[in-house]
């Protein structure tokens with residue numbers, strides 16, 4: 001007996017959804033193009049690798065892999081709460097922070113509710129809301145930055161969530177403390193502000209870049225998302241966390257998968273949290289290379305957005321897809337931005353000095369091959 005797939009009709013709000021396009025894996029590019037020494041600057045990963053402490057903890061944990069993880073990730077929650085100055089009931093753990101984005105949409109959006117999302121914001125916001133109920137209200141950016149006053153004006157009686165990535169991926173741009181303060185003053189009381197701070201550790205040296213947990217500690221309707229995927233170098237283990245009021249955390253815990261974070265991820269995250277040296281080296285390298293790469297690109301006449309993340313968004317003044325393909329053929333993986341409606345832009349992650357140099361020389365070669373559009 002065969003299932004009649006044609007009779008399994010998708011609900012209307014799932015028609016035509018786009019899927020998340022991740023950066024291409026190194027092994028796949030090497031296999032497909034017959035290349036070696038491929039450089040990946042496409043997923044904002046830590047070029048220094050995982051914390052050595054995390055790797056040591058993992059080796060010891062392998063013998064216990066027959067056991068289920070601690071479902072609530074009790075110790076990781078407690079240690080994060082302590083570091084952040086909140087209660088353990090104010091931290092939820094996700095299978096990456098993208099898991100938490102999805103859990104927020106499923107916890108707080110009923111069929112009739114909507115969410116406010118910026119155009120040019122991290123694509124997952126729009127995608128999870130569209131998959132949930134199709135009611136993502138998109139607000140244009142202003143100067144390639146979340147336009148918070150316009151987003152506040154877009155909120156109505158049925159709005160439950162308002163997403164802001166600070167700094168935003170893929171633009172790297174950010175909103176200042178006073179702007180977020182003003183947004184909180186204008187939001188209707190039933191709206192929860194989701195502040196995605198995946199790049200917080202790279203950004204916090206900037207004077208008026210705000211730490212969103214400040215509003216959580218004050219009891220404002222804010223939930224902050226952070227991750228072990230970026231500065232901590234643990235993207236492969238999928239650990240992210242949310243910081244918010246106990247009622248919000250309770251809602252996420254009620255609907256999450258019982259074992260949404262795995263035992264290796266929990267252990268590695270706890271070890272990485274204690275590794276201040278790895279964190280410091282990563283931020284130092286990234287901030288200095290980010291400045292150097294931005295200057296090098298601008299000296300070539302390219303427009304580069306100011307960024308507080310571990311990546312840069314640049315306008316290559318040619319088809320971004322074409323430049324992406326040609327860089328790929330030279331063994332350099334970056335991210336084209338067609339999905340974000342930036343057809344002539346590329347996003348490049350900050351790598352090791354030699355990786356950034358590889359990217360620059362490959363880019364010089366490719367830009368010389370194609371005339372500006």
Ligand SMILES: *Cc1c(COP(=O)(O)O)cnc(C)c1O
Nearest residue numbers: 096097098122169198227229240
């Ligand atoms: C990378 C990123 C994430 C994090 O992803 P994980 O699921 O934790 O790996 C979340 N938000 C933004 C804006 C990001 O760029």
